[in-house]
Amino acid sequence: MTTADSGVAAGLVMLGDGRVVQIRPIVAGDADGLVDLHRALFAAVRYLRFQSPKPQLRPAEAAYLAAADGTDRVALVATTVEDGDARIVADARVEPTATGDGEVALLVRDDLQGLGLGRRLLTLLIHAGACRGQRRLLLYVLAENEAMLTLASQFDADPIGSNGDVALLAIVVKQVVPGPVSRRHRQLTSSSLG
Helix, strand or coil: CECCCCCCECEEEECCCCCEEEEEECCHHHHHHHHHHHHHCCHHHHHHHHCCCCCCCCHHHHHHHHCCCCCCCEEEEEEEEECCEEEEEEEEEEEECCCCCEEEEEEECHHHCCCCHHHHHHHHHHHHHHHCCCCEEEEEEECCCHHHHHHHHCCCCEEEEECCCEEEEEEECCCCCCCCCCHHHHHHCCCCCC
């Protein structure tokens, strides 16, 4: 499944500890799963994502987040099967800005942080940004969010602003050159994402 113009296909990814997750474009039916994801997070993780206390994700907020169309608003979820049910364990998205850039938000469940999932999701968001013609992806990151600052640095994110509490970082997106799709590109965007 590939979402409209996002350029991102569903696929399986093996994490650093051997667990396997499926990464796929979000669908409207994922709203309840987003609420469950937020409920399962430590308060500190929610704070780092929303940059303020966020005790719960309201159903209306979850419905808005799950309604990303894959064209203007790209959102991916990672799921894994637990107790016989598929559960959302990560949410990654890029929203358009007035300047034509994309603004990134990334959330990975506490127990899956540090296993390569955030890196894989950010890689896919960068690819989606390239497919949409965005020149930069912007990340607003709390100065205390060392994990996200480290992840962004792995993508050569440049600091372009700060108010002392929040750093504004920019990842330059290399544009996709139209032309024949190579076999390797098909492999990277097919179900063999791992």
